[in-house]
Amino acid sequence: MIELISIGAELLTGQTVNTNGSFIAKTLAKRGFRVQRITTVSDEEKSLKEAVKGALSRAKIVITSGGLGPTGDDITRQVLANLFCRKLIFDPAVAKELKERYGQSLSTLEDQATVIEGATLIPNQTGTAVGFFIQENEQTVIVLPGYPPQMKEMLIEEVLPWLDRKMAPSYFEKTVFLSLISENGVDRELKRFEKICPDVEVGICPSRGVLAIYLKTEAASREEAERKWAPLLKHLQKMFEKHLFSTENREMGCALQKLMVLRKLTLATAESCTGGDLAARLTKISGSSAYFLAGLVAYSNQMKEKLLAVSSKTLQIHGAVSRETVEEMVEGALTVTGADFAIAVSGIAGPTGGTKEKPVGTVWGAIKQRGQRGFTGKIPIRKGWDRASIIEYSSTYLLSHLWRYLQWNLPPFGAS
Ligand code: ATP
Ligand code: MG
Numbered sequence: 001m002i003e004l005i006s007i008g009a010e011l012l013t014g015q016t017v018n019t020n021g022s023f024i025a026k027t028l029a030k031r032g033f034r035v036q037r038i039t040t041v042s043d044e045e046k047s048l049k050e051a052v053k054g055a056l057s058r059a060k061i062v063i064t065s066g067g068l069g070p071t072g073d074d075i076t077r078q079v080l081a082n083l084f085c086r087k088l089i090f091d092p093a094v095a096k097e098l099k100e101r102y103g104q105s106l107s108t109l110e111d112q113a114t115v116i117e118g119a120t121l122i123p124n125q126t127g128t129a130v131g132f133f134i135q136e137n138e139q140t141v142i143v144l145p146g147y148p149p150q151m152k153e154m155l156i157e158e159v160l161p162w163l164d165r166k167m168a169p170s171y172f173e174k175t176v177f178l179s180l181i182s183e184n185g186v187d188r189e190l191k192r193f194e195k196i197c198p199d200v201e202v203g204i205c206p207s208r209g210v211l212a213i214y215l216k217t218e219a220a221s222r223e224e225a226e227r228k229w230a231p232l233l234k235h236l237q238k239m240f241e242k243h244l245f246s247t248e249n250r251e252m253g254c255a256l257q258k259l260m261v262l263r264k265l266t267l268a269t270a271e272s273c274t275g276g277d278l279a280a281r282l283t284k285i286s287g288s289s290a291y292f293l294a295g296l297v298a299y300s301n302q303m304k305e306k307l308l309a310v311s312s313k314t315l316q317i318h319g320a321v322s323r324e325t326v327e328e329m330v331e332g333a334l335t336v337t338g339a340d341f342a343i344a345v346s347g348i349a350g351p352t353g354g355t356k357e358k359p360v361g362t363v364w365g366a367i368k369q370r371g372q373r374g375f376t377g378k379i380p381i382r383k384g385w386d387r388a389s390i391i392e393y394s395s396t397y398l399l400s401h402l403w404r405y406l407q408w409n410l411p412p413f414g415a416s
Helices: 019-031 045-058 076-083 092-102 148-166 183-193 222-239 252-262 277-283 301-308 312-318 323-337 387-408
Strands: 002-007 035-041 061-065 088-090 114-116 120-122 131-136 139-144 171-179 201-207 210-218 244-246 267-271 292-297 341-347 363-369 375-378
Touching (some): 019 148, 076 088, 210 222, 244 387, 267 277, 277 387, 292 323, 312 323
Parallel strands (some): 002 061
Antiparallel strands (some): 088 114, 131 139, 201 210, 363 375
């Protein structure tokens, strides 16, 4: 059993998101090691001590991150030394290495070359804080720095090989990603499959237009786990074929990119309310230049006219948030960029700006292939969603419809 402890006052105020916790848990899960609990504590002696003691009462292996720095608030080393009744000692070899790297000027040298007696050191290639394996009575506390790149390096270079030697993997996970489908629809279908693989646990997690289905099982190797969930996976792939876009990556843009590149198609976007989110989502993916030509953000009416040739009459009569406007936006994007496909979007992301006729969450989208019939529709935004959710959902929804059109020839904005 493995537990994690994330240390840092900034994690409790919400100033820093605990990405270390999720990174370590995810990395271990991929290797078949299950994390039982993640505790977050402040850099404060009493709570840190309690957290480590508590974790050691349940788990054989405890991994901590944070609080190894030279600043006064970093007390992890001190607290662990006290807890295991060990001394903190000056390590000349660590000091020499730090001196070589940073010169004599490193004022914190004394502190950073202080190590826990009897612990195995984990070298820090890029920073000053060394990590530790503290072993006692068949239990191990692995102490890593909080700075994410340094933590990651030590985890991958030192901790994973150590874990591989120390324990057999026992628990594996696989996720499949669906779009344009509701949680209820999936849940109902999954219940029918429960008997196919009784020793595979299934969970679903919806998030702004993407539904993740998790398959989890106990197994001695990934191959064995793959064999165990294969019948269920086959069923899922068949049952949800028009929705299942990936078994690896939750970003719809990746699935879309694969298809567009394969078919040698190009894409442009014309965005208003999403403010470039569509283009950003697509260009975050390496290789996007192979098919993505341009993302035009025409936020004001004037720019819709100027950049995308939307007529002032359309804007006057129907308004910027309308079927007619997105139809002209998508046409404009195709003309300006010469792309094979274009996506356009215009809506009211709120929280202000809504009217009785066009409340917050009214978002129109359009998808069109050059020279072909275009598709337009209202994006089904749920009441009460905040600005960020409306933007993210709208992007995912439009990308999903384009993906499904290309993959399955299903007209966008039709019945899901
Ligand atoms: P060093 O400062 O020498 O790298 P450290 O162990 O003392 O080592 P901290 O001072 O605790 O590290 O944190 C360094 C940086 O890493 C800070 O910016 C902090 O917000 C960030 N950090 C700490 N813990 C986490 C975490 N769990 N997830 C993401 N970022 C974290
Ligand atoms: Mg800290």
